[in-house]
Each structure stands twice: as C-alpha cells, then as structure tokens.
Amino acid sequence: MNIGCVQETKWVGSKAKDVDGYKLWFSGKSMYRNGVGILVDSELRDQAVEVRRVNDRMMAVKLVVGGFTLNIISAYAPQAGFDEEEKRRFWEDLDGVVGGIPPTEKLFIGGDFNGHIGSTSGGYDDEHGGFGFGVRNGGVSLLDFAKDFGLVVANSRFPKREQHLITFRSSTAATQIDFLLLRKEDKGLCKDCKVILSENLTTRHKLLVMDLGITRKKRKRVTDDLPRIRWGSLTLSSAQEMEEKLMAMGAWESRGDVSSMWDRTASCIRETTRDVLGVSRGRRGRRRGDWRSPGKGGSKESSVREVGRQQK
Known part of the structure; x- marks a missing residue:
C-alpha cells in the first residue's frame, strides 16, 4: 500500500x-x-x-x-x-x-x-x-x-x-x-x-x-547540440588503430601528479577517438542522425577542427 x-x-x-x-x-x-x-x-x-x-x-x-x-x-x-x-x-x-x-x-x-x-x-x-x-x-x-x-x-x-x-x-x-x-x-x-x-x-x-493505475512519466534525456564521437563505428581494426596512436602519443606515461596524469590520458583518448571514429555534427542545421565522417562531407582533420570551434 x-x-x-x-x-x-x-x-x-x-x-x-x-x-x-x-x-x-x-x-x-x-x-x-x-x-x-x-x-x-x-x-x-x-x-x-x-x-x-x-x-x-x-x-x-x-x-x-x-x-x-x-x-x-x-x-x-x-x-x-x-x-x-x-x-x-x-x-x-x-x-x-x-x-x-x-x-x-x-x-x-x-x-x-x-x-x-x-x-x-x-x-x-x-x-x-x-x-x-x-x-x-x-x-x-x-x-x-x-x-x-x-x-x-x-x-x-x-x-x-x-x-x-x-x-x-x-x-x-x-x-x-x-x-x-x-x-x-x-x-x-x-x-x-x-x-x-x-x-x-x-x-x-x-x-x-x-x-x-497512475503511470509515472519518464524524464526525457537532456541532450546538447555539441557533436558526439561516433562510438557506433568502433570496430576491431579501428580499436587497434587507436591503440597504436595512443602508444605513440604517450597516453599511458606516468609523469607528474595524479591530476595531470589523468588530464593528459583523457585528452589523448578524446583526440584519438575523434580522429579515428569521427564525430557527429550535432543537431544545429542538420537532420537528426547525420554524421560528420571521412568520405561524407569532410576529412578526419576537418571533423576535429569542427569540434574545436563548437566547443570554444
């Protein structure tokens, strides 16, 4: 009751x-x-x-x-x-x-x-x-x-x-x-x-x-308009490519205090995943579900620059 x-x-x-x-x-x-x-x-x-x-x-x-x-x-x-x-x-x-x-x-x-x-x-x-x-x-x-x-x-x-x-x-x-x-x-x-x-x-x-019988309404998930990493395109080959890039960038190197180590590793992971997987363009000016990816409107480099601009 x-x-x-x-x-x-x-x-x-x-x-x-x-x-x-x-x-x-x-x-x-x-x-x-x-x-x-x-x-x-x-x-x-x-x-x-x-x-x-x-x-x-x-x-x-x-x-x-x-x-x-x-x-x-x-x-x-x-x-x-x-x-x-x-x-x-x-x-x-x-x-x-x-x-x-x-x-x-x-x-x-x-x-x-x-x-x-x-x-x-x-x-x-x-x-x-x-x-x-x-x-x-x-x-x-x-x-x-x-x-x-x-x-x-x-x-x-x-x-x-x-x-x-x-x-x-x-x-x-x-x-x-x-x-x-x-x-x-x-x-x-x-x-x-x-x-x-x-x-x-x-x-x-x-x-x-x-x-x-009173049904509770589910809260709608709040989403922003910023581009998102295309995790759905992750494959075994792309994972291997990201691993090689992260190793070359020294993402796992242990230098400095805990906070600086974490910031460096997280930054390397974000940069690598955006570069390899690409990012969505967000909802501004495009249909829901459109993606910014190599071969569909821009290169990997241009998609990363797009993220940088919108984040600023």
Missing part, C-alpha cells in the same frame, strides 16, 4: 513521524475522540509538497507524482448521534477543502462518513456505481457532496460479494460506512476497490483498498 487514510486515531497534536517505513502526518485534539492521519510510503514520501491540517476531522496532503498532482484527503464525519450544527460544519469544511483544489489536479478522498449510501444508485447514477450495500440511511449527504463536486464513490463501482463491501462489522450490525471517492473523469484510473478481509484496522473496521 502506497498511501493510507486513517480516522478516529485519537492522536493528539499536529505532527509528523516515521512509522514502519511510512511518513505519517496526523491531526488531533483529544486522546478520547476524533483524529485523522495520512500515511505515505518511502517511495512517495519525498514527493509531498503540502500538508494541510484543517481540524481533528479532516486533513489533506498534496503529492507530485510522475507529472501529476495528487490531493489526498482523510475525513471523519460525525456520527448519527451528534447535533446538526457539528455535521453542518464538517460538510462546510470539506466543501472548502475540495473547492480549493484546481480541476486539473487529481483528487482522492478516503473517509469514515458514518452514513449508508445503499445498495443501488437510487437517483445518483453518476455518483453511485450501483454496487453498494444495505439500505440508504444518512448517506444522502455524501452522495449530494459527490454530485456537487463531480465525484464518484469508488467502492460502489465494482460488483463484489457482501463480505468485500462491508467495512464495519460488530456483534449486532454489518454496514458500509467507509468510502473512497475520486473525480468522475479519473474513474478510469481505478482498477478495483474492495475490502481486504484479512486486514483489520480495529476489531470492527476493515481495510478498504483502491487500486489506482
């Missing part, structure tokens, strides 16, 4: 620390209630560019991965027994955080929302994938929020057995109250989302996992 969102941690403070190879950022006020955190593994931890702790129910971490900006939000909604004012503040805070994220950036929310979205979409076809669990009760707030911001509930998009949908199980109830959300336009990145039965976060909550 690369990134984890945890809720009801009951860790006090706004801090960060290392935990079993992960970087953990957390936010909490009381050791008796609430608290949220986000964990990022060793591969991605150095890609974090911003950490925002809203309160003890919400925080966000921004990562730049392979040319993409990822916003990870961990949220913990008030339970059904809390007053309506606290619930209202939670959704207003979440609206403010999500509303401040540019649409060009990726958004992923992992949270314990303490509501049931139900087994069917029921009027929320774009937000609910039609593969939920149980009867809708209190989940309308989450679906309305998803509708307002163009999000989809990831763990309602894949047909699963009930045991892979239930995120909370007690001696008296089995429910789905933990959800993962992402933008609708990014739902193609989500390859799967389900509960891992063998992993318990507590005695009652199960680990909910979403598989994302």
Whole structure:
C-alpha cells in the first residue's frame, strides 16, 4: 500500500513521524475522540509538497507524482448521534477543502462518513456505481457532496460479494460506512476497490483498498547540440588503430601528479577517438542522425577542427 487514510486515531497534536517505513502526518485534539492521519510510503514520501491540517476531522496532503498532482484527503464525519450544527460544519469544511483544489489536479478522498449510501444508485447514477450495500440511511449527504463536486464513490463501482463491501462489522450490525471517492473523469484510473478481509484496522473496521493505475512519466534525456564521437563505428581494426596512436602519443606515461596524469590520458583518448571514429555534427542545421565522417562531407582533420570551434 502506497498511501493510507486513517480516522478516529485519537492522536493528539499536529505532527509528523516515521512509522514502519511510512511518513505519517496526523491531526488531533483529544486522546478520547476524533483524529485523522495520512500515511505515505518511502517511495512517495519525498514527493509531498503540502500538508494541510484543517481540524481533528479532516486533513489533506498534496503529492507530485510522475507529472501529476495528487490531493489526498482523510475525513471523519460525525456520527448519527451528534447535533446538526457539528455535521453542518464538517460538510462546510470539506466543501472548502475540495473547492480549493484546481480541476486539473487529481483528487482522492478516503473517509469514515458514518452514513449508508445503499445498495443501488437510487437517483445518483453518476455518483453511485450501483454496487453498494444495505439500505440508504444518512448517506444522502455524501452522495449530494459527490454530485456537487463531480465525484464518484469508488467502492460502489465494482460488483463484489457482501463480505468485500462491508467495512464495519460488530456483534449486532454489518454496514458500509467507509468510502473512497475520486473525480468522475479519473474513474478510469481505478482498477478495483474492495475490502481486504484479512486486514483489520480495529476489531470492527476493515481495510478498504483502491487500486489506482497512475503511470509515472519518464524524464526525457537532456541532450546538447555539441557533436558526439561516433562510438557506433568502433570496430576491431579501428580499436587497434587507436591503440597504436595512443602508444605513440604517450597516453599511458606516468609523469607528474595524479591530476595531470589523468588530464593528459583523457585528452589523448578524446583526440584519438575523434580522429579515428569521427564525430557527429550535432543537431544545429542538420537532420537528426547525420554524421560528420571521412568520405561524407569532410576529412578526419576537418571533423576535429569542427569540434574545436563548437566547443570554444
């Protein structure tokens, strides 16, 4: 697992620390209630560019991965027994955080929302994938929020057995109250989302996992316009010719200090290889792949002079 969102941690403070190879950022006020955190593994931890702790129910971490900006939000909604004012503040805070994220950036929310979205979409076809669990009760707030911001509930998009949908199980109830959300336009990145039965976060909550396929862009190799030695034309005969020239130039003579010996040897090798193998002309004014070589536009001597001019 690369990134984890945890809720009801009951860790006090706004801090960060290392935990079993992960970087953990957390936010909490009381050791008796609430608290949220986000964990990022060793591969991605150095890609974090911003950490925002809203309160003890919400925080966000921004990562730049392979040319993409990822916003990870961990949220913990008030339970059904809390007053309506606290619930209202939670959704207003979440609206403010999500509303401040540019649409060009990726958004992923992992949270314990303490509501049931139900087994069917029921009027929320774009937000609910039609593969939920149980009867809708209190989940309308989450679906309305998803509708307002163009999000989809990831763990309602894949047909699963009930045991892979239930995120909370007690001696008296089995429910789905933990959800993962992402933008609708990014739902193609989500390859799967389900509960891992063998992993318990507590005695009652199960680990909910979403598989994302985000390809890291390879960095383009930076090349300059200077001519390059034609190493591709190296043959046994040209190697023998270079060896004879290097011996005649005294490239291997051991005189002076180490630095002067190295400079002399390296200079002899560069001069000899350019002379024997030739050099490319570079990309200035020529097609890619054109070479400056004997018999194709100049002699060995002229190709070496060309290098000297461009290096100056």
